[in-house]
Amino acid sequence: MNGPVALSRRATLAEARLVFAEAGGRTRLTLQHIPYPFHITRPFHLGDGPAGMATLYLQSSSGGIYRDDRLSFDLEVKPGAAAHVTTQASTIVHDTKGGWAGLDIRLRVGKGAFLILAQDPLVLFPEAAMRSHLDLVIDPEASVILADGAGTHDPMGKAGRFARLDWKTCVRSPAEDLLMLDCWRVDGQDFADQDGPLHGQGGVGTVTILTRKPLDARGLEAGLRGMGCQAAASALPHAAGLVLRLLGPDGGFIASALDTAVRAAAALLGSPLAPRRK
C-alpha cells in the first residue's frame, strides 16, 4: 500500500492544520487551515477537563473516505494549552475499488499541555483498503489521551469483507526517542474469523493514555466490564502510561465503549469530562 499513487478524478488531497495555544487562562484556536473534506465547529469552553480547555468537533463533509483519498491532519497543542478534539461520528471507508485511502495524523503536544483526540471508530465497508497512521511527539510533562478503533459494515447485507487495514500509532519524545509503537495490518477475512485476532468480535478499539503520572489500570477497565465489553489495560513500555484494548460486537458498541473509556481516562488524570453530545 505504499507504492506509486495513481490518482483517480474523485481523489481528495487535503492537509488540515490546527494550533491551540493558551491565552488569558483559556485555550484558543490560534491557527486553522481546514480544507474540504474537513470541517470543524467553533471551540467550546464547557468548563470541564483542565482549566480553560477547548472542545472542538471534527467533522467530514464528504460522507466518508474514498479511493485514493490522501488526508492529513496536523494538530499542535502549545505549552500549557488544553484541547479536546473529537469526531462527530464514525467515518465510513468506502469500497476503494482496488486502490487505497490514507489518513495521516501528526500531533505535537508541548510542555504542560493536555490533549484528548477521541476518534469514533472507522467503519470499513466491503473492499475498503485503508491506511491510518498517527504520529505523536509528546513533551515529558504533557498528558495525552488517544481513542480510536475500527468496525465493519456491509450495506448490502452480504457479509462482504474489507480489503485491508494498515494501522500505526507511533509516539516519540521531542528528542526522537521511540516511546510506543502500535503497528498492525489485517484483512477483512481475518478480522471476521471466529478464531482470528478478534476471536469473533466485530470491532476493536484502543485508548492510549500518555502521561508520566502513575495510573491504576484497573480503574480504566471497571466501567467497561459493566457494559459487557471485553477490555483490559496494560502499562506501556518506558513508563509512558497505559493502553487499553477493547473488543465488542460492532462499531456502534466500540464507539460507546471508547466514550466510556475516554471519560474514565480523563478522570484518572484528574480532569473529569462532562458527557459530550453527538
Added chain:
Amino acid sequence: MQALLHMLWQSDSAFPSGAFAFSHGLEGALGVKEDWSIHRIAALFATILRHRWSTADRVILVQAHRHADDRRRLAAIDRQFEAASLTEPLRVGSRRQGRAFLTSHARLRSPGAPALKEALDRKEILGHLPVLQGAIWRQLGMDERQASLAAGYAALSSLASVATRLGRLGAIQAHAIVRDLLPVLDQTVAQPVGDDAMPSSFVPWLEIMALEHAQADLRLFVN
C-alpha cells in the same frame, strides 16, 4: 551441515531457554470456557503465528541477525521491540526468556554470548528473546532462514507444549497440530523482511486474555 545441526539443537525444547515457564497468553486464552476443539486450538495457534510471531518476533529476529556485529544497532532493534510490545506480561516475558536463553549460551561459551550477557548486565541492551536469538544464532553459523525456522518451530512447539500441559490437548493431538501448521510456518518465513520494517502485532483478544491472566490468583505459567 554444522549450521543445520545447530538449527536442530536450538529448536529442541530440551534446550534450557526458559521457555517452559511462559505460555505467551495461551493459558489465559484456553482458560476461557469455550468448546476448544482441536481444530479451534489449531486455528488459534495459526493466528498467533501469522499475526504476532511472523510480523513482530520474526521481523526483529531477522534484523538482529543482519546486524549481529553492530552492538548499537542491536540495542536500537531491541528498543524498538520494547516499544512495540504493548502488553506488559508479554513484554516482560520476552525479556525474561531472553535473559534465560542468553544465560544458557553464556554458560556454554557460545560465540558472542558472554559479551552480550555483559552488555545485558550493564543494561546496554534490554534482552528481548528474538533479538538474542538472531544475534547468537548468527554467531553459530545459522543463516537468516535457518534462524527464522528454528525460532518459528520453537514458538509453535512451545504453544503445543503449553496446551498439552494445560490438559487441552493430548500428545498425539498436539503433534498433529504442529505437523499441520508446518506449512504455515514455511510460508511466513518466506516473507521478506525489510531493514526498515517495523514490528507489527494484531492479536487484541489474546492480549486481553494475557492481561486478565496476569490478575489471576492461580497460574501455571508466568504469562
